[in-house]
Amino acid sequence: MTEPPELENLIEKCKKGDKEAFNELIERYSNRCYAYFYRLTGQAHLSDELFSDLSIRLVKKIHSFQKGSFEKWLFTVASNLFKDYLRRQYRQKKIIEQKAFQLLQSNDEKKNTGEVFDKLQLAIEKLDPDTAELVTMRYYGQLSFKELAEIRNEPIGTTLSKVHRGVNKLRRIMETL
């Protein structure tokens, strides 16, 4: 899948180190990327930090994007960044999963930060971290199931099944809130 010529031109300018092009690219994807991080962390300051890191990584790694879907590439970088963040925090994978779950579950901590959460945020926090990431990545990344499956390195049928189960669970949780 190739990107529209306008986006391709913008990316080419970015590869040449054009600051304005980078600013435009960041503006274009800021809402979706920020929302992705926000839904996963539930914390504005962490989302700011991760989005800022993503922008710097975009500058550093833009040359590695060759062709295909830019969104798939961008959200793969975002996903890796989020995993790196968890890894930095907790080092071991097992602990990462537990702590990511705790991170999503820790309402008390977030209440202390003064954040106001919508029903969707509360419901996402009740999902397991993998499903939460899958569902948020699909929506904010606007990725096809084929792209999601490629990012996750799993068969498309598995991704379809996981998303379906995830969104059903999300809806059920929201009905109880």
Next chain:
Amino acid sequence: MNHKNENLEQLLRQFVNEAQARDMADDIRQADTLFEKYPAPSADRETIEAIHHNVGRQLELNRRLHTKLPYFSAAAVAVILLAGMLILRSDIKRMNNTHPLQAVAANEFWSELNSFETSMADIDSEISNLSETINTMDSGTFEPFNPLKLNITELDEIESITNSTEFWKG
């Protein structure tokens, strides 16, 4: 939000029957509606401006690094060459330092080799002499010195004189 205009039902029909595919597609679309109903907050302007500033700084850093890269490469090559030269020099120095000892050892070696060769030549000569003697003995022409053995003509002469003188004596 579109998802690359994906035909969800068609995709799902690869795995489930038509009715199930329709239900599953509806479930997934309803989840999309939830996300639309509850939009996530956006990054504030201050954050975006800070990011723009950081991106500019990173680009400047990249540019500086890019312009300095040939110098860094040249410096790296120079360091490698210098290190190589130092190693080579220390090797040569080490070889030079050990030269007198090596020379003494070499002289001793050659003199010992010469004396060994001389001894071997003597032994070889002795072996040749012995071999020659054996060959001569084998051929039957060897006559070892026997002081008791007299010349045959002389013996004959003596015997004839004795016989002639003693014959008459009876």
